[in-house]
Amino acid sequence: MNQWKNFTKGFIKENPVFVLLLGMCPTLGVTSSAINGLGMGLATTFVLVMSNMVVSIIKKQIPEKVRIPSFIVIIATFVTIVELIMEAYLPSLFQSLGLFIPLIVVNCIVLGRAEAFASKNNLVSSVVDGFGIGFGFSFALVLLGGIRELLGSGKLFSITIYPENYVTLLFVLAPGAFIVLGYLIAIINRIKKD
Template sequence: MNQWNNFTKGFLKENPIFVLLLGMCPTLGVTSSAINGLGMGLATTFVLLMANIVVSLVKNVIPDKVRIPSFIVIIASFVTVVELSMQAYLPELFKSLGLFIPLIVVNCIVLGRAEAFASKNNVLSSAIDGLSMGLGFSMALTILGAIREFLGSGKIFNISVFPEDYGMLLFVLAPGAFIVLGYLIAISNKIKKA
């Protein structure tokens, strides 16, 4: 039961976006569509999962003086795998996400979970934590992207729901990300208090 609680904490109780307010750069930068949000979320989930596993495995052999730089090298290795894979197999998504893919290396969610959790726990717990936080991040980005895409262009996952002429350009632009994110954080807080 404890592992299940660890798995579900990334979705609502400790959601990286709605509760911890981490990773705001990709959250606001790439969520102009649900596909972008899901793609960025899944890329980050892979990096979080793999980095947590590796950090948990090597935590006892890394000297304290080089702990953070070592974690960054581990994270950068998996980001490179994601970047090259997306470039080869999902070129449109790769172009759409652009610079935000390499920036996963310095995403405070990934480094924070490696430092705060994976470096202090076993492999299974670290893997569950990475998957939980990553899927919570993916869920938040996808919801934010879907709402912005729907209100801004009348589409969800690039499927037209209503004519694009009735969309509100504000929600496709950066200010729309702040507005929608603010409402989603408020809803998340309301759900947690209920």
């Protein structure tokens, strides 16, 4: 039961984008489409889960003075793995996400979970927490990207929903990301109050 709480708190109560307002750079930068949001979310989830797992296993062997640099090296290892796999098997997604993939290394969500949770908890709890936070982040990116893609291009996951002459180009541009994110945060805050 406690593991389920760890999972759902990352998805609902401590959603990195809508509640904690973390990881705004990739959130606003890559969510011009739902597929980009999904790709970035799943890449970040993989890095979160794997780095949480390794940190929770070796936490007692890491000296206090080099704790944060050690976490960054662990995270960078898994980001490199994700980057190489995406470049080899998903080249178009790799091109779309561009610089944001290597920036996962310094994403405050990943480093924060390694420091605040994985370094203080057991392996199972850390892995479940990584999945919860990762899926919450993925959900937020896909939702934001889906809304922006639908309003800005008339498509959803590149499938045409309505004709292009009814779209509002603003939503696939940078200001559209801020507008949609602002409304989503307002809606979620309203739901949480009720």
